[in-house]
Amino acid sequence: MTLRAIYLDNNATTKVDPRVVEAMLPYFTEQFGNPSSMHAFGAKVGGAVKEGRERLQALLGAAHDHEVVFTSGGTESDNAALLSALDASPGRDEIVTSVVEHPAILSMCEHLEKTRGTKVHYVGVDKQGRLDLDAYRTALSDRTAIASIMWANNETGTINPVAELAEMAKEKGALFHTDAVQAVGKVPIDLKATAIDMLSLSGHKLHGPKGIGALYVKRGVRFKSMLKGGHQERGRRAGTENTPGIVGIGVAAKLALDGMAEDGTRMERLRDRLEKGLLQRIGSCFVTGDPMSRLPNTANVAFEFIEGEAILLLLNKEGIAASSGSACTSGSLEPSHVMRAMGVPYTAAHGATRFSLSRETTDADIDHVLAVMPGIIAKLRDLSPFWSKGGGDATSFQPTYA
């Protein structure tokens, strides 16, 4: 019997939708023109780039298609937003961000601290991963060039009140950027109704290709290009456009928008069934994140007294792909920075396991996970020196489910 692969690591990357692949293929062959060229080859491709841009505009609820700047992905968009804000905000040299951001923001902030002496305020979160709003307000000042707070956290799915956070930044005259890589395509977004100045997104997190993403830059926001070169993307991102990628992310955006309500409802139901099923079948575990405000596809369950890596290996043997948090931090023995920031006890933070669903996830997938998890956890706890000494206090830490 061959194992059916069950992919529950969609916050790390998603499968490219076959319709996306199909739409991209001609742009590797006949439609190879450079959209900047002054001939028919270029013109045809230029039309496809415009269509891709409009499709992202629609998904984001942006007022104008030229507010969408294509980049190589989420990391580049995040980096470019911070650098541009510092370069384009005279008299302002501080950044306000949060402790639970993706490394694409945090590593750039650390780099700026070291190389430019930029003052960075890292705002904390509570036990459920919710931003400390008072600390955020206090950190903002007339020195703030930009506040950058993620729309949804990649490990827990916790959603931040970004529209409100943008208003608070605006009151201080600061720009507001959000890393929305995990939110775009999963939750409704209507940027023209908000004060959000910049937003990052990535193709491969929404069933599009890798190596393509975008930075939304609200019209009127001063922007300085990170790359120096040609005048592509209205001078905001030099380099010949990734035309197959742009076509692909455009189709991915359209599919995400068309299916959002239905897919979201279904993922949420499966996600809740997974969480409730795990909590019923397994002791000393709890759901992390904000149960009131989070992505429909993300379940992060912390199992006490076990190593997340060990859980993942045994799940992998069952054909199930999950994650211990962030693919970018795996390989280190430290629990994730997100779990630590939330104050999840050490004994549980190590056993935090993320199941991230997609529109392709089925009831049968969830049934299989629920069937194998109790055995996996029991086996590992039998081996754990801490577990044999008796239970812990983690379940009283955060009873997110009644």
Ligand SMILES: *Cc1c(COP(=O)(O)O)cnc(C)c1O
């Ligand atoms: C994946 C991810 C990124 C990085 O995007 P890439 O396109 O892989 O560079 C940034 N932020 C968040 C929240 C992510 O989940």
